[in-house]
Amino acid sequence: MAMLYAHVIGNFLFSSFPVHAMEDEALVVKCPQNCQNRTVKWYHTQTNQLIPAEEGGRIHSSGRFLWFLPTSKEDSGNYTCVTHYSNYTKQSTVSVMVYLHKQGICFPSQIRYPNDTGTLTSGRIVCPTIDNYEKATIVKWYKDCKPLQGPREKYSMGERYLFIKRPQKTDEGHYTCYFTCIHSGNVYNVSATRPFIVKEEVSSPIPPxxxxxxxxxxxxxxxxxxxxxxxxxxxxxxxxxxxxxxxxxxxxxxxxxxxxxxxxxxxxxxxxxxxxxxxxxxxxxxxxxxxxxxxQLKVPCKGDNHSTYTTIGILVLLSIIALLLILYQFFRIDIVLLCQQICKPYKTQDDGKIYDAYVIYPKNRTNEANFVEYFVHQILPDVLENKHGYKLCIYGRDMLPGEDAANALEMRIQKSRRLIIILTPQLIQCEEIGYEHQIALYSVLIQNNIKVILLEMETIGNYAGLQESLRYIIKQQGTIKWKEKHKECPHASNSKFWKLVRYHMPLRHKPSQLNHAV
CATH class of the missing domain: 2.60.40.10 (Immunoglobulins)
Structure with missing residues (x-):
């Protein structure tokens, strides 16, 4: 609305711009200079008369501001604000034009404020100059000099703006905001007008x-x-x-x-x-x-402490359970063996079995002594039978003279709760597997009525040379490996090797009266 003019004469910097207002309304004019922490004085430009700074006068200054409370037709003219700087004086001239109210005209064309680009065209009309007044309150909006009318949901007012919901071409026109302000305890009226133009395209297709x-x-x-x-x-x-x-x-x-x-x-x-x-x-x-x-103030619940203690208790319990599970994984074998020893050292069961385990091992076809036969006939019985009370059936030791070998082998395997198979490289060298192995593997894989314990006494490698049925069992459950360090104390039943063997052995049984040794 205003055009600013500036020029320099000597050490004075001059600038001027126009201000338009309506008669009998409050008007505040702001000196356009940056007057922070500086004294500003206002003068009537024609008479060079100082305008007083005391409040109460109809026209008075207040620092950077010049007040007209209210305006009068005679107020039209030029007013100058002067600010002194270190090496020059800056002054600005404001040309005030006051218009009379005329019948049928609510505002002269000169008093229209320009479009507020970026907000007006979107449906939001900001009331011009309202921020210049203290304690300003919008009283009413007019469109083209007529009180604003329409559905209630069409318009809404804020402190300093009018919002038009889904603006259309019919909403274009000049909008005037009438507001009041309070200065020194008195109430004054102010009006301001600006045009509103609807955009052809709306960038946002949905409401908030x-x-x-x-x-x-x-x-x-x-x-x-x-x-x-x-x-x-x-x-x-x-x-x-x-x-x-x-x-x-x-x-x-x-x-x-x-x-x-x-x-x-x-x-x-x-x-x-x-x-x-x-x-x-x-x-x-x-x-x-x-x-x-x-x-609403958040009041702590009485049960909050109880809930906290409950949560802590649950977390501690879960931590203990997790720790116990970890310990059980590390010491599972020791725990099971200890429970068997303490809780149920013996168990009487009429399952028709006589032996806790039948031992199958490669027979030595020469007269030379070897460690495998020594292990089977000396170490194994000493640890499992003498120290831990198991009953073994070992070929050669537990066969009666004159028995049919085939029938005796089959009957004793059927009367055993476990099969202990000794694995050595000699099994690979055999062209065909013995009858004893055939009966045992048939009971394990076909009849599924007996469990097997595989003792790898010598390193065999990748087991590729073993019979397919043995490779299958090894893949399913693995082997218990005898290592060289065990030879230093082979009868130590608390070694890892013997603990694993005992872990896979059945519970020790007390023979019933119906089970008689063969």
Missing amino acids: QIQYPADNAVIQVEFGICGALLGIGKQNIAVVTWEVNGIKFSYFASYREYYGESILTIEEVKEEDLLSNFTCIALNEIDHVMLTVTL
Whole structure:
């Protein structure tokens, strides 16, 4: 609306611009200079008469501001504000033009304020100059000099703006805001007009949607977050803000392209805050929405301590269980053997079995002594039978003279609870597996009525040379390996080798009266 003129004469810097106003309304003129921490004086330009700074006069100055309370037709003229700097004096001249009210004309063409680019065309009309006045309140809006009329949901008013929902071409025109201001205890009227033009294209196809909080909600926290969807793409207007009892806190707002969020932080909740209404406002070029929430002090529940102790107790219990599971994985064999020894050292069972294990080993076809036969006939019986009470059946030792070998082998395998098979490289060298192995593997794999324990007395390698049925069993359960270090003390039943053997052996049984040795 104003054209600024500036020129330099000597050590004076001059500038001038026009101001238009209506008669009998309040007018405040701001000196355009940066007058912070400097004394500003106002003069009537024609008479060079100083305008007093005392409040109470109809025309008076107040620092950077020149007040007309109210204006009169005779006030039209030029006014100068002078500010002194270190090496020059700066002065600006304001040309004030006051217009009379005429019948049928609510505002002269010269008094129109320009379009507010980027906001007006989106449906939001800001009341011009309202920020210059103290305690200003909008009373009414006019369109083309007629009181604004239309559906209630069509228009909504804020502290300093009018919002038109889904603006159309019929909404174009000149909008005048009438507001009041209070100065030195007196109330004055002010009016301001600006045009409104509807854009052909709207960048946001959807109205804003407040995601949280819910309307009329009671928030039990020390801060509130208002989050809203603002549309699609970059927009000319996208605002999410809080109002507390009608006072805006928009400086908390932060925006992104599709989403806006405003955080209202209350460092200390006071009693008056509990009686206040907190309103979240979201608007874009299409629409505006608002909701109201209240605050409530969060009172600790009586059961909070109990819940805390319960949670801690559960966490401690879970930690103990996890620790016990880890310990059990490391000491599982020792635990099982200890339980067998303490809880049930013997068990009487009529299962038709006589032997705890039948031992199958490669027979030495020469007269030379070897460690495998010594292990089978000396070490194995000493540890399992003498020290731990198991009953073994060993070929050659437990066969009766004159028995049919085939029938005797089959019967004794069937009367045993376990099969102990000694694995050595000699099994690979055999062209065909012995009858004893055939009966044993048939019982394990086909009849599935007996479990097998594989003792690898010598390193065999990848087991490729063994019979397929043996390779299958090894793949399923593995072997118990005898190592060279065990030869130093072969009868030590607490070594890892013997613990594994005992772990896979059945519970020790006390023979029933029906089971008789063969």
